[in-house]
Amino acid sequence: MNIKAIPHPSQFVDAKLTAAIRSLAAEAEKTGSLHPEQLAIIYKQKWFNLFVPEKYNGLQLTLPEALNIEESLAWVDGSVGWTVTLCSGANWFIGFLQPNLAKIIFNKDKVCLAGSGRPSGTARIIEGGYEITGFWKYATGSAHATAFTANCFIEDKGTIIRDKDGSAVIKSFLFLREEVILHNDWDCMGMLATSSNSFEVQRLRIPENRCFVIDAAFTFIDEPLYQYPFLQFAEATLAVNICGMAIHFMDVCQPLFNGRSENRNYIDTSRSCLNNAREELKHKRESFYLVIKNSWNECAKNNVVPAELLPGVSKQSKELAATSRRLVDELYPYCGLIAANNHSEINRVWRDLHTASQHSLLI
Template structure:
């Protein structure tokens, strides 16, 4: 299948707003007002929120391509939209009354962590929450936080039906969360990825939910799709978008070098051939990734064997695309000169964002 360039899904003025504010976002450690205004106007934080809660409820392939495009525009921007809109997907599993109230806000934004770093001690008809979590992207803009907790009864861990500790997810108002500045890495600095704590917070059972297709309360295909492949695909698309941004900037540098007389004929040939080869190989894997994603989305749930194979292919191609993105960026980087090593340049910011996002553990291994 032929997959279009990420720029085709964004209006030029959108990309201009996103990129013109990227340097300030990096310096201040959070998205800027114009960027946020664009997000609210387009309702990108609600991409996966059910329609019944005034969300977009985008199909998975549509959403993934859009997120790739936003990451192409800017890594930090695309990452925040991806992680916060991904948390909006949880609305399909939340009790109806709570979800209806939370998502009626046009500026609703959920940040959080998938780590089970908290405890939820049973107390009457609710729970008392305690814990600390790292790296909640979009924390500065969030209206609510999601967190996973191990369920306790008194001092004892409650076991699930499978014999493992029972894990519940919770949605918490921002006012009940303590933010802690913790992001000190080389890239993705505009994501506002603060850590957060919850201390002795009493919540009702209606603030808990289980992220599992069997427990979806909105009966739509989007909420029956497995969370693992949804996460793998969205993260791979982010790396893909950033890699394409890097390739676009590298191509400009290559053209400048080819126009000068400093390189020999053989060196110019190496430059051209290297770029063309990497561009072709990356494009082929990107097409395979989207083919797998579309197939998994269109395969009926009752075709269990075919669906299982399709989902396995999403996992495989997500990891291969991430690997090829790393190889492509790293092989082009040495040819880009000191411009690519200067922290004041766009290509360096893209390089730092890409390699920081690429450290996500979900796509580190091929299996």
């Protein structure tokens, strides 16, 4: 890929699919979850399985390829892009699941994992497995998830287990959909169709093979994709969502600004602001995709990303998200009251972007 000519997100999603997804966005917001027809498209395109091996019915894309699609889907619709990103990210955990469990979970066409990274549960060691109690917020895709993942502190004989440095040991677990209690409590100004609800389990007993560790040293699938560090993987996938929504916002600004009939200075200023925003975001995307390309090439070649490259990935991811948000906010005052209308497309994009950008990894 020519880093100096990053294509517009529209180049990675069929125009007919874009139109179909967007035509259902308002209805999806009302129901609080993705529309069945949107989900049908996602499953047909295998977007939840961007990072899943082909033998498990996945696309098995490289990280740069997947980021292009995630950015594009966020450009199409914020809720769709965010849900695909978070759920495909959870499906990426297949690389860390024991093979016998992976075969059970991924033995169907429609597989979607949802979950939470916050360690707000406790797993008590029992004979043959664990007894788990916990409550986790913001499980994007919960309405249609087939399984859930969650992080827990580990307890043995009434004591929280700690590492040599004194920090509490945290491990990840997988629950079946019928094992969790769902709470329909997602209530934010944006990302309304992501069904990012809470879930809980109470004294749930599960076998030992439901526990997994998200670390390159604990993979069960020998592929570079599962050697890429999770923190930078997560930062990058979230950042492209904010960027994709920002590009959508700018695209919607164009006809608004062109249709202005106010004084000439106002029109010229708004159009100049838009042109400058597009140019700045273009350069920031180029910088971001360059560090992603370099880090991925190292991972694909040597099965490891050199430690000195990781800070650059984190830095560029956060800067891409911050720049996207800032540029949108600079354009917003020129958009008129249509941008404050809860039922307008540009307002939905603004609400989605400012909800998603609250994620702590982007700070």
